[in-house]
Amino acid sequence: MGLTKINELKNKVGERVVVNGWVHETRDQSKIKFILLRDVSGIAQAIVTDDNKAVFDNIARVPRESVISVGGVVKAAKITNKDVTERDFEVSIDKFTVLSQADTQLPIQVSEKNDTTDLSKRLDYRWLDLRKPRNALIFKIQTAMEMAMREYWVNNGFIEIHSPKLMGFASESGAELFSVSYFDKEAFLAQSPQFYKQMAMASGFERVFEIGPVFRANQSHTTRHDTEFTSIDVEMSFIDSHEDIMKFEERWLVYVIEKLKDRYGKEIKETFGVDLSVPKLPFPRLSLEEVHNMIKETGRDVSYEEDLTPEEERIISKIVKEKYNHEFVFVKEFPWKIKPFYHMRDEKNPKVTKGFDLLWNGLEVTTGAQREHRYDVLLNQAKEKGLNLGSVNFFLNFFKYGCPPHGGFGFGLTRALICMLNLSNVREVTFVFRDIDRLIP
């Protein structure tokens, strides 16, 4: 197609190029007109002077956010514009065409740097909101993050699965479940791939991963909850304990963060003010009791609840950051009482499970565990939790014909992005957000 991307202009000085993009801004002066042209790779300045009458008279009339095609020679920039990403060069326009004209009234602004538009309105016009280079960058980072995750898995012999999202029975608790009208039956949307990634262990796949949507009929309006999100799931066989899962997860994260730092470290620093640092191995590990004690030692109140409160998650991350200079902390030895029936209990202390959470900068991004793979023990645990055996029977069957010891974890994509980029709301990093009130766009 012979098009030049904006971040390639620097290699084409003196050449005539054709650049397609959006009209980010227009500055209309008496003898010269400046167009800031934006494409996915950056923003460049394009100029036209009044000696090119045809272009000069028309270009400033093109509404902002229209899509245009510009032809011209790449020259050294005379006046540097601080809003462009390619500061040293500009395009001297000799010709342009409008590919798609925008309405003159934009419902939200794209080029404003200090955007004060209400988040809800921005989400109503998400397709315009995502044009902001800062928002597009989030999804470029997400792309590189997932690619690095998959590289690590594939290099370590993992098999990718796509587990069904339509289920005949509730996947875990039965709460917060979406019901689907399935011909003359009822189906449920999967709340996690849990049962199926464990099935893959019974199938002898040994190591699997999945990145896919999960659904939770969650009524809350917090900054970290939604009704649909992207879950990143891992399950591994032939482990000795959940310690093997933690060891895997921390090495995987080091690989991913190293890759992201190489590729986007500079942009992350410039745009989000975050100095991405590759975490040291091993990540700190604390029992729930140790967490309680450490919070108490700082003179703060401790809930002594069976799970950490969001406030306690923030506090312990702060303490760990000060004490160990680490953004991550594994918390383990949670009571069996609050954990799902398929977690394995600790042989030495059956009151706790062989499970763990991972906190990153104050927010839980992972829950993981060694699973109970012994049919009889698992059946008893299901009974002890008071589950409807009819609805977990299909799952229990997976353990009847030989199933290796195994464990795994789930990792929240959007939570990880906000932890990493120091953002405060998963709505900012979700392509098209869903909650109780939002089904559109």
Added chain:
Amino acid sequence: MGLTKINELKNKVGERVVVNGWVHETRDQSKIKFILLRDVSGIAQAIVTDDNKAVFDNIARVPRESVISVGGVVKAAKITNKDVTERDFEVSIDKFTVLSQADTQLPIQVSEKNDTTDLSKRLDYRWLDLRKPRNALIFKIQTAMEMAMREYWVNNGFIEIHSPKLMGFASESGAELFSVSYFDKEAFLAQSPQFYKQMAMASGFERVFEIGPVFRANQSHTTRHDTEFTSIDVEMSFIDSHEDIMKFEERWLVYVIEKLKDRYGKEIKETFGVDLSVPKLPFPRLSLEEVHNMIKETGRDVSYEEDLTPEEERIISKIVKEKYNHEFVFVKEFPWKIKPFYHMRDEKNPKVTKGFDLLWNGLEVTTGAQREHRYDVLLNQAKEKGLNLGSVNFFLNFFKYGCPPHGGFGFGLTRALICMLNLSNVREVTFVFRDIDRLIP
């Protein structure tokens, strides 16, 4: 954990190893017992003679498909067993433990080579069915296939998206739609990411991909339909026509098939009898009219319907294979009448769209098109198709504020796998299959 995988035994001759795996088969002779041990990487023979009384007396009693851990020295094999993948070496067992004992009655057999078990029963016990090395291989190939696809996209500047599966309105026709009870409202499951990948074009992402589930309330029981499947989606901006999309797709497939041939060509040949060949560029392109004429020339009946019948898809692929020695063929110039409202019509012949199908060995694996990005034209096309404008209005809005010319395609993962491996049923290549009758496991 110090474990050795079966495909690593060849590097450990003379060493003592620990291998974990499933008891694939047991042969019990008076002086020697043979265990075929299977893990995700292969099958090896392990032997024990009667001078190791403790092991000898117990190991043959372990039911097939139990999971065991075996310790012993790797030696040159005395008797080669044709069922193992590592033929030259065996493990001389000195110790073993049972990690998970299987029921003695297996509902389906895993180690039988000529499996005549009814497919439906195999799917009831899918977790056992997937233990067959042939079936596990399908998912290893799938993993490598998707990884190669993503490499090509990421190397070409694509952004990954996760579009919402819960929608406020029907995504395309309104037919075959699953309804979800969404708090006090109704939601629908996405039949494709179509509207959202086009939204990403309006967002200036320029090139996007998604691999994710789609849902169709399809009542048929054919070998190629299901109610949930994995869709592979691509959308690209600043194209001149659908020809640019076809050019992209054929290069992408060449990259993917090259990678698969390198990694799994040998196994695909041995297991499925298929000699994977990298297709020549460009792929043949035929108009629907040319397809009709070519079928007619062979003396066969032509339906002259507006779409190819499954039988005609098989015939034209056969003709193309004979005439051009090519497994792929693009078919284009389908009537506007049968295509969705968002396809762009051909300026020279508005009766047809700028869309195409891609057939691979007789089966349609792709539908693609340049999309109509002009708001007014798109609105008229929606009206002409008699759509409920209320339910597509949120989509039409994407085109009001500047949207580049764009197009893309959808690609069916399971269809591609059966075309490539010469299989006849998508049930064989779906991890856990869903149709009108099947919601379990």
